[in-house]
Amino acid sequence: KQEVTQIPAALSVPEGENLVLNCSFTDSAIYNLQWFRQDPGKGLTSLLLIQSSQREQTSGRLNASLDKSSGRSTLYIAASQPGDSATYLCAVIPGRRALTFGSGTRLQVQP
């Protein structure tokens, strides 16, 4: 059974810092990996989708990498801003089924 772990569970940084969120999964037979953002009480917003054949994806200040062989993905956020404060969820897509989610990293960016 696929298990997804995210470290750290919570992170507080001052504005302007670069930071890395980590995601690991136990079964490397994934189709894709997706990073989401969730604001309190709201639904999920997709940030980046990495195909299994890709090693990274970039969108603005965000960069996500994928290493299937080691079962790891990282989300890099450059020059963090208070508006980045949210919970970041990593999810792996096994192909025919829905995503398996990690428990998330709660990020607080202090102004």
Next chain:
Amino acid sequence: EADIYQTPRYLVIGTGKKITLECSQTMGHDKMYWYQQDPGMELHLIHYSYGVNSTEKGDLSSESTVSRIRTEHFPLTLESARPSHTSQYLCASSPPPGDTQYFGPGTRLTVL
């Protein structure tokens, strides 16, 4: 931007009531999903559908039921709500397997 809608956004009801949470999408996606999330906890898949008249149970056992009579509509029903059903319910849809899943805003359910 994805067009996936959930109603109601918030619902507070008494024990024993029958409720239906609505989810609809206008993107023509065949695959739709229901997830359940307790505060601060992981999301868990409770139901999914690959298309009209196709429904499957997810990884987390749920007393809810779903139906898929139309492509754009995937309602979730609780026949008799209990306090243990208090949670946030998120609906999602996606194009062919492996592509991005688009999420609705969620329904926050409280059963008293």
